[in-house]
Amino acid sequence: MSHRFKVVIPARYGSSRLPGKPLLDIAGKPMIVHVCERAQEADAEEVVVATDDTRIFQAVSDLGIKAVMTGVDHQSGTERIAEVARLCGWSGNDIIVNLQGDEPLIPPEAIREVAAALANQNLAGIATLAAKIIASEEIFNPNAVKVVLNQAGYALYFSRAPIPWERGVFDQVNRTPSGAVPYLRHIGLYAYRVDFLNRYCSWSASVLESVEALEQLRILWQGEAILVKVIDKTPEAGVDTQEDLMRVTRTLGLRR
Numbered sequence: 498m499s500h501r502f503k504v505v506i507p508a509r510y511g512s513s514r515l516p517g518k519p520l521l522d523i524a525g526k527p528m529i530v531h532v533c534e535r536a537q538e539a540d541a542e543e544v545v546v547a548t549d550d551t552r553i554f555q556a557v558s559d560l561g562i563k564a565v566m567t568g569v570d571h572q573s574g575t576e577r578i579a580e581v582a583r584l585c586g587w588s589g590n591d592i593i594v595n596l597q598g599d600e601p602l603i604p605p606e607a608i609r610e611v612a613a614a615l616a617n618q619n620l621a622g623i624a625t626l627a628a629k630i631i632a633s634e635e636i637f638n639p640n641a642v643k644v645v646l647n648q649a650g651y652a653l654y655f656s657r658a659p660i661p662w663e664r665g666v667f668d669q670v671n672r673t674p675s676g677a678v679p680y681l682r683h684i685g686l687y688a689y690r691v692d693f694l695n696r697y698c699s700w701s702a703s704v705l706e707s708v709e710a711l712e713q714l715r716i717l718w719q720g721e722a723i724l725v726k727v728i729d730k731t732p733e734a735g736v737d738t739q740e741d742l743m744r745v746t747r748t749l750g751l752r753r
Contacts (some may be wrong), residue, residue: 499742502612502688503543503591504536505581507574508598511552514738519553519598521742524749528736529553531601531749533562539608540657541594544560544719547574547581572702573712575687579694589692596686599744600735601710607686607732614726615688621651622693625713626684628731635682642683644725652723655683655711683713693721 508519508529515521519529529546535546546557546564549571554564571577578595587593594612596603607626615624627644635641641659647653654660659667659680665726666675672681689697696719703718705711716723736742 500592500616501542502594502616503545503587504541504594504596504608505578506532506536506546506596506598506647506730507577508546508548508550508553510548510553515736515742517552518736519548520556521736523601523742523746527556528601528745529557529598530560531563532596532598532603533557533603535601535603535605536596536608539594539605539612541608545581545585546598547577549577570657575689575694575712576698578689579698582691582694587691589690589695591691592688593691594686594688595692597735598731599737600686602733602735602748603686604732607684607728610726610728611686611688614724615690618724621724621753622690622696623721624688624724624726625652626686627681627725627727627730628684629727630680630682636674636680642685643682644681646681646725646727650725650727652713652717652725654717655709655713657709657711669699681725681727683725684728684731696721 510517512518517670520527533544533593547567548554549569553735554566557564565581567577567580592612594608611624611626613642642655643660644655645660700715700719703715706714736745
């Protein structure tokens with residue numbers, strides 16, 4: 498069964514590593530356009546680019562893609578998406594997928610899966626994705642965010658540390674997990690109900706969020722549920738560096 502959902506793509510011009518990142522050319526198109534195409538391929542009923550930069554607004558508007566100018570003082574992409582929902586007059590029960598503007602290789606099926614996961618339950622106002630960790634060294638990589646779930650598939654905790662910690666297995670000699678429990682890497686693709694976004698914007702940052710530098714911990718701190726859909730594999734990484742840009746350009750160039 499298909500579910501109706503919208504996709505909002507937050508896009509900022511400033512980037513310390515790649516200035517103007519959303520407008521960088523990849524295989525003949527600005528990167529942000531490739532991201533919009535992935536959302537359209539996922540059958541989103543509406544795709545909106547949310548930006549505070551007129552250059553991005555103009556570039557996507559000229560190509561017939563809907564863009565919304567948002568405020569410049571948002572602390573997160575989530576707050577920017579909440580503003581879009583208000584400006585567009587979306588209802589509280591509408592589902593919005595937050596798709597980052599530097600993910601031109603995101604599989605459209607992942608977008609559909611996170612929206613469907615949220616639509617098929619009533620406990621959480623937010624859903625996200627995870628995939629099993631295959632390489633044990635990834636468990637100890639702080640850039641790979643880990644998540645532990647309860648038996649119903651809702652998040653217990655997110656961390657940059659190895660969780661759960663296998664006592665007696667992870668020590669200075671042996672760092673190979675026993676296989677008794679699957680280690681899951683969080684994938685930062687989110688689906689929200691608009692009502693949830695409105696609540697989120699009223700919350701202050703939590704201590705845990707500040708310590709781990711993980712925005713989603715604000716939600717658990719407030720006692721709200723996060724549904725986590727486990728998919729088969731982690732999607733290919735987005736664009737953060739010049740090396741990433743070259744890798745993605747090669748991949749998308751081969752698809753033309």
